Amino acid sequence: MQTPGAPRKGRGVNSNPANRFFPTRSEAADDGWNTEPDPLPPLQTTVTIQRSRTIISRNQSPDIPFTMSINPYQGCEHGCVYCYARPSHAYLDLSPGLDFETRLFAKPNAAALLRHELAKPGHQVSTINIGANTDPYQPIEREWKITRSLLEVLREVRHPVALITKNAMILRDLDLLGELARQNLVQVFVSVTSLDPELSRVLEPRASAPHRRLQTIERLSAAGIPVGVMVAPLIPFINDAELERILEKAAAAGAQRAGYVFLRLPHELKDLFRDWLQTHAPLKAARVMAAIRASRGGSDNNSAYGQRMTGEGPLVDLLRQRFAVAVRRYGLNPPRSGGLRTDLFRPPRADGQLSLFDD
Known part of the structure; x- marks a missing residue:
């Protein structure tokens, strides 16, 4: 017998609940016949090739500081329990729970698609964000190298790009990032959720x-690459409570800019959390x-523009003030x-191909 909800080592959530589109639901229960729970079997990560027809996603949201983004992967092996992208796995007829962090999808034709889309006469140049939904440097990037292939294209065509990650694997691409930085074509944000390794271990x-x-x-800072937290x-x-300490440590490490997002709990994520x-x-x-x-208008989540990233109410107002004071104190932004x-x-x-006559 497996204990319902028992933690799985190295995974962010404990279950694989039905997504919001499933017609039926199931619930694990203890039948009382075994007082010693069986050890949970390890879950293996699987990667399925996804042949996309386009690679640049566009948005018009006033809450997001970019209009174009690329996600090399769907699902994320980091397993962050709080990830607002978890509900997107429902569109693949999978669970936002363990499926999201173990059944991943890779887009190996991403670089070819990017070349094709950037070659279109109507392309309007603005910063492309890589990592807006799932982390472009999650562990499977080590083998698939899709993020690196995208950076190679962007370097060749001199297109601005921003990346956000919580994985040190980005240092593998210092060569490409350095070339982009010398032309003021890249900015990196590193996500730091906590300085407590035990909390980080169970959160992400x-x-x-x-x-x-x-x-x-x-x-990144030492290599001349603009970096924020x-x-x-x-x-x-x-x-x-760690807000100021994180900003202090990041600034001391060389971060120039900073931002924050208040927890969002869309769709199935609220129950997982x-x-x-x-x-x-x-x-x-x-x-x-x-x-x-109290910070989401009395609900678990508020998806309204202008509030979904920050929330509302006294607690949110206090966080905003604390952030502003800390940013000034540590010379950020x-x-x-x-x-x-x-x-x-x-x-x-x-x-x-690129033109032979370009400089």
Whole structure:
């Protein structure tokens, strides 16, 4: 007998609940015949090739500072319990629970698709974000190298790009990032959720440890690559007390910019997060959810533009003030003379090659 909801080593959630489109649901239950739970078998990660027809996603959301993004993978092996991308696995007829972190999809034709889309005459140059949904440097990138192939294309055509990750694997691509940085074509954000390794281990079990993320910021900065820190998500009574300390450590490591996101719980994520609280912070669970509802208009989630990333109410106002004070104290977010360059772009030819006459 397996104990329902028992933690699985190296995984962010404990179960594989039905997604919102499933017509039926099942629930595990203890039948009482075995008082000693059987050990849970290890879950293996599987990767399925996904042959996409397009690779650049576009959005018009006023809450997001970019209009174009690329996600090399669907699903994420980091297993972050709080990941707002988990519900997207429902569109693949899979669970946002364990399926999201074990049944992954890779897009090996991403670089070819990117060349094709950048060659279109109507392409409007603006920063492409890689990692807006799932981490472009999750563990399977080590083998598949799709993110690296995208950076190679963007370097060749001199297109601006921003990346966000919580994995030190990004240091593998210092050569490409350095070339882009010398032309003011790249910015990197490293996500640091907590400085407590034990909390990080259960919140985001397969991401880099907190000290490795700070080292990553330090090495990126030393290489001349503009780097910032994202404190995301802020979870009341779980990691919100660490806000100032994270910003202090990141600034000392060389971060120039900073941002934060208040916890979002869309669709199935709210139940997965409740289960995580009962497993890892049962004494705080009711207080955490009450604070979230107070900051989301009385609900577990509010998807309205202008509020979904930040929330509302006294707690959110206090976080905003604390963030502003800490940013000033540690010299983050200085005034910028301009964003990444867009005037260097040279589109590839329709056959995927660059012109022989470009400089």
